[in-house]
Structure formats: structure tokens, C-alpha cells
Amino acid sequence: MLSIELYLFNKKVNSTAIPPANTPHETLVGQLVGPFTPQSLTVRFDLGAVDATEPKYNYARIGIFNRYYFVRWAYVDGFWCASFAVDVMASYRSTILSSTQYVLRSASQSNGKIIDTAYLTTGDVSSQYSQLSYYGFYGVTDADGMVVIGTISDSGYNTGAVTYYAMTISSFSQLMTDMLSSIDWAGISASEISKELQKALINPVQYIVSAIWLPVSASVYINSSNYKTSTVRLGWWSFNLLEQAAIITLNSTKVSNIFARIPIPKHPQSYRGQYLNLSPYAQYTLYFWPFGSFEIDGTNLIDDSELKLDVVVDLLTGMAVLNVRNQYGSRTSDPILSSRANLGVQLPTGQIAANLSNLDNALTMAGVTAAAPVVDAMLGALNQGTGSGPSSHSSTSYTGHSHTSGKF
Amino acid sequence: MPVINIGGITDAISGAMDELTAVKEKAQDAIQTGTNVIRAGLETIPQVLPQMLPAAAAALATLNYRGSQGSFLDIGYPITLAAKFMQISQEDNEHLGRPLMQPKRLEQLAGFTLCKNPQIVINGSIEEEEAIQTILASGFYIE
Numbered sequence: 001m002l003s004i005e006l007y008l009f010n011k012k013v014n015s016t017a018i019p020p021a022n023t024p025h026e027t028l029v030g031q032l033v034g035p036f037t038p039q040s041l042t043v044r045f046d047l048g049a050v051d052a053t054e055p056k057y058n059y060a061r062i063g064i065f066n067r068y069y070f071v072r073w074a075y076v077d078g079f080w081c082a083s084f085a086v087d088v089m090a091s092y093r094s095t096i097l098s099s100t101q102y103v104l105r106s107a108s109q110s111n112g113k114i115i116d117t118a119y120l121t122t123g124d125v126s127s128q129y130s131q132l133s134y135y136g137f138y139g140v141t142d143a144d145g146m147v148v149i150g151t152i153s154d155s156g157y158n159t160g161a162v163t164y165y166a167m168t169i170s171s172f173s174q175l176m177t178d179m180l181s182s183i184d185w186a187g188i189s190a191s192e193i194s195k196e197l198q199k200a201l202i203n204p205v206q207y208i209v210s211a212i213w214l215p216v217s218a219s220v221y222i223n224s225s226n227y228k229t230s231t232v233r234l235g236w237w238s239f240n241l242l243e244q245a246a247i248i249t250l251n252s253t254k255v256s257n258i259f260a261r262i263p264i265p266k267h268p269q270s271y272r273g274q275y276l277n278l279s280p281y282a283q284y285t286l287y288f289w290p291f292g293s294f295e296i297d298g299t300n301l302i303d304d305s306e307l308k309l310d311v312v313v314d315l316l317t318g319m320a321v322l323n324v325r326n327q328y329g330s331r332t333s334d335p336i337l338s339s340r341a342n343l344g345v346q347l348p349t350g351q352i353a354a355n356l357s358n359l360d361n362a363l364t365m366a367g368v369t370a371a372a373p374v375v376d377a378m379l380g381a382l383n384q385g386t387g388s389g390p391s392s393h394s395s396t397s398y399t400g401h402s403h404t405s406g407k408f
Numbered sequence: 409m410p411v412i413n414i415g416g417i418t419d420a421i422s423g424a425m426d427e428l429t430a431v432k433e434k435a436q437d438a439i440q441t442g443t444n445v446i447r448a449g450l451e452t453i454p455q456v457l458p459q460m461l462p463a464a465a466a467a468l469a470t471l472n473y474r475g476s477q478g479s480f481l482d483i484g485y486p487i488t489l490a491a492k493f494m495q496i497s498q499e500d501n502e503h504l505g506r507p508l509m510q511p512k513r514l515e516q517l518a519g520f521t522l523c524k525n526p527q528i529v530i531n532g533s534i535e536e537e538e539a540i541q542t543i544l545a546s547g548f549y550i551e
Contacts, residue, residue, distance in 0.1 A: 287487065
């Protein structure tokens with residue numbers, strides 16, 4: 001005779017579950033039938049009055065064999081007989097759970113960086129964008145920013161032959177107005193050379209050898225400079241500025257560093273694993289003009305929530321270098337990508353060039369045939385250093401052409 | 409198009425023809441006053457030059473450029489990090505789990521578990537041991 005605990009207990013066949021301690025059960029004594037093993041046996045129960053209703057119990061524990069069993073019932077010769085098949089997962093539960101195995105997949109723990117090949121892509125594509133406005137990155141708009149001009153002068157702060165001034169747009173505009181609205185600043189008496197002739201001979205703009213606009217805060221740079229000035233030297237003249245400017249020398253800061261962070265969009269299903277932020281599930285493109293557009297490998301972004309954008313601008317030339325780094329990358333760490341572009345906007349400057357060597361042709365065509373010797377004499381007088389005329393009257397920068405109508 | 413900014417010479421340009429006529433007359437006078445044309449020319453420079461040069465220079469004036477036209481085009485574009493994502497099929501973590509790929513003591517886990525090359529020693533028959541290893545390698549539930 002065998003004492004058996006019978007349960008009504010639902011479980012998966014491949015589960016380690018066992019009936020909890022407070023699970024209702026019935027202990028019955030039955031008679032072993034035929035040959036048996038501890039793993040498989042049949043027991044006949046005398047349940048009293050014959051009842052064709054199958055007993056409700058589907059699970060059992062036989063203490064003498066220290067095992068759990070799945071139960072099937074059959075009615076044989078007036079008695080309910082139960083067949084017991086061992087549940088190995090429940091019977092050896094403690095041994096199984098105390099073992100260490102190499103686990104491929106688990107519902108409770110996972111490594112999100114391992115690609116899950118159990119699921120296929122569906123072909124549905126979604127897009128996300130993170131954006132930084134130009135103002136948000138540089139802190140200036142195209143209405144402000146900074147103008148850097150290079151001038152030929154004797155300022156004493158030359159870089160090579162040029163003095164570089166960093167100023168606001170309004171200061172630059174006022175400077176141009178001051179230079180070209182009047183010739184009085186030249187300090188030449190009208191009785192010596194007429195105002196009209198002075199304007200033809202003298203053009204201070206030619207001493208501006210470069211002018212660029214930069215998306216850099218002029219006030220921040222100028223306030224931090226050790227070389228502030230309220231005047232600009234151009235050639236032999238000085239012009240007062242509307243606001244203070246900074247002189248960029250070899251000893252001063254010649255670059256401007258600008259950096260910001262931009263959020264990294266994440267795959268909408270990345271709660272299932274960070275691998276979804278990798279190729280081919282995710283594709284990242286950074287658009288940062290004028291540096292260009294860049295494909296960024298998701299491998300570089302998987303652990304970060306932000307991308308660090310670092311721009312260094314050469315204030316003298318406008319050239320800039322962009323370095324894109326990880327969220328916690330320092331300036332000494334390798335960038336994810338690096339690019340170079342001209343960030344400065346060149347501001348054109350010009351000069352008036354008069355071709356005196358062709359003046360005789362012009363006069364001849366106008367009917368002044370005998371003026372050629374006069375012109376030669378004038379040229380000779382000028383070239384002998386009778387005046388301090390601007391270089392436009394030298395022999396190297398002429399682009400004159402003759403015409404007959406006198407109309408422009 | 410570049411803007412020609414030549415200050416006061418702008419006025420001289422518009423009256424170039426008239427001034428050329430005056431230049432012609434002045435030049436002819438200068439030549440007629442002396443036998444040495446060069447000396448006469450030099451002497452008349454203070455008188456002739458103010459009238460000649462504005463018109464002549466204006467007539468022959470051209471504008472030379474330094475620098476190229478810059479572009480504010482890039483300022484209009486925000487800095488953008490664009491991402492495209494491919495969706496994957498619906499998940500069934502309860503019955504399929506997620507990749508773990510490491511040795512684990514099984515009591516630290518719960519739910520569906522799939523093992524690779526499981527090895528276990530039990531106080532039972534060899535058939536039971538093999539049955540357990542088969543179930544561990546095909547997926548089971550820790551409950």
C-alpha cells in the first residue's frame with residue numbers, strides 16, 4: 001500500500017513549479033498495480049461507491065519516492081486507477097535552481113546590447129529629429145556676430161604686416177560710413193588738392209586687406225580681451241569706432257571655442273534592448289552646415305543620451321574645425337568625427353583704380369590729341385615722388401580700359 | 409552684383425563728357441603757351457590736374473575686388489541630428505525571453521529560461537538526469 005498526496009495543481013510541463021505549502025490536497029492510500037519504477041507507476045484506489053466521474057486530482061507527491069508526478073486516471077474493473085509519471089523539474093527543483101548554467105535567454109534578465117535574432121524587422125520605418133537652432137549653438141544671429149578686419153597700418157600690434165581688429169557689426173558699418181561719407185579726415189586743405197581730387201586719389205578702404213563676419217559674440221570676446229581699442233589704424237590715418245574693439249595679436253586669443261550638446265534620438269522600441277540603437281535598426285545623420293552632413297555609426301552613440309559638438313574658429317581666417325564627441329568625451333579624447341570648413345563669411349572690400357597710363361588714349365579718343373605729353377609729364381612728376389598718392393597710382397594694380405562715350 | 413562705392417567721384421562720372429571737353433581746351437592752352445611742352449605741362453599741372461584727373465580718372469575708373477562674396481546660407485539651417493529607425497516584430501518576453509548570454513545560477517532568474525549545453529548531477533536515474541538536461545536546453549520556466 002502506498003500513501004499518496006493528491007493535488008489539483010495546474011502547471012507547465014517544463015516548469016519547476018511545485019504546489020505551494022497551503023495548497024489543498026488529499027492523501028489517499030492505494031495499491032500498486034503491476035511492475036513499477038519510481039519514475040513511472042500505477043496505483044489502484046478504492047474510492048467507495050462506484051462513481052464514473054474522474055477524480056479531480058492531476059498532480060501528486062509520493063513521499064516514499066520523494067518525487068512529484070503528473071497523474072492520469074483510468075477506470076478499470078470497478079476501480080479508479082491512477083498512472084503516475086515523474087515530474088523531473090519539480091522533483092529536482094532545488095538541485096536545478098542551485099546549479100549554474102550558461103543561459104542563452106531569460107525572461108527576467110537580459111543584456112540589451114546583444115542583438116536579439118528571435119525577432120525580425122517589419123519594414124516599418126520611423127524618424128526622429130533633434131535640432132539646435134543656429135542661435136542656440138553660436139549664441140548669435142546673422143544680425144549681430146563679430147566682424148574681424150585686417151588692416152595695413154603702424155598700430156604696433158601687427159601680425160605679420162596686418163593688424164586685426166575684432167568689432168561689432170555696427171562699429172564696422174559706422175567705420176565704413178565715416179571713411180566714405182567725407183574726405184575731411186585726410187586733413188588735406190582743399191586749396192592744396194580739391195575735395196573731388198582727394199576722393200579720387202585717396203581711398204582708405206584699400207588698406208583693409210581682409211574682412212570677415214563670424215558667428216561669435218563680439219561683446220564676449222572684446223570684454224575678455226587684454227587689447228581693447230577705440231580707434232582703428234588704416235594706412236596713415238586713424239578712425240574712431242562707435243564701440244570698443246579688440247586687437248587680435250599673436251599674444252592674444254586667436255580662436256574661439258563654442259560647444260553645445262544635442263540630444264540623441266533613441267529607437268522607440270529600445271526598451272527591449274539597446275541593440276535597437278545600432279545599425280541596421282537605427283541610422284543617424286548629423287547635418288551641421290557649413291561642415292556638411294555625416295553618417296554616424298550608432299555604436300558610438302549607444303551609451304549616450306547626448307552628443308557633444310565642439311567648434312573651434314580661427315578668428316583671423318574664419319576657418320573652423322568641428323569635433324563631435326561622446327557625451328562625456330573631453331577635448332583630449334578621440335572625436336567620433338572631425339571636419340573642417342570656412343565658417344566665416346567673407347565681406348567684400350574694393351578700391352578704385354585709375355589707369356593713368358592709358359589716360360592719353362582716353363584723351364586722344366576724346367579729341368585731346370596733344371594731351372599725351374601732358375599726361376606723360378604728370379606721370380613722371382608723380383613717379384618721382386612729388387606726392388604721397390595711394391598705391392592705386394603705382395604701376396602694379398591697373399585695370400583701366402578706354403571708352404569713347406563717357407557714359408557709364 | 410558688386411556695388412561701386414566711389415564716393416564723391418560718382419558726381420564726376422555723370423559729368424565726364426563736359427569735363428573732357430574742358431580738359432581738351434585746357435590741354436590745348438597748356439601746349440600753346442610754351443615751346444617746351446614738358447615744362448609747360450609741368451607748370452600747368454597745378455591748374456590742369458584738378459580739372460583733368462577727376463574726369464579722366466572717373467572715365468577710366470574700375471573697381472577692383474578683394475575677397476569673395478560670403479554666404480549666410482548655412483545660418484538658416486538648424487543643426488540637426490536625424491535618426492531613422494526600423495521597427496521589429498512584436499515581442500513575447502514571457503515565452504521567449506531576451507538574450508542574456510552569460511553563466512548564471514538559475515535561482516537568480518525567473519520565468520522562461522533557455523540554457524546552452526546544460527550539465528547537472530542529480531540523485532536519481534540517468535534517465536531523469538538526461539530528461540532534465542533536455543528540458544534545460546529546450547527552454548523551461550523557473551517558477
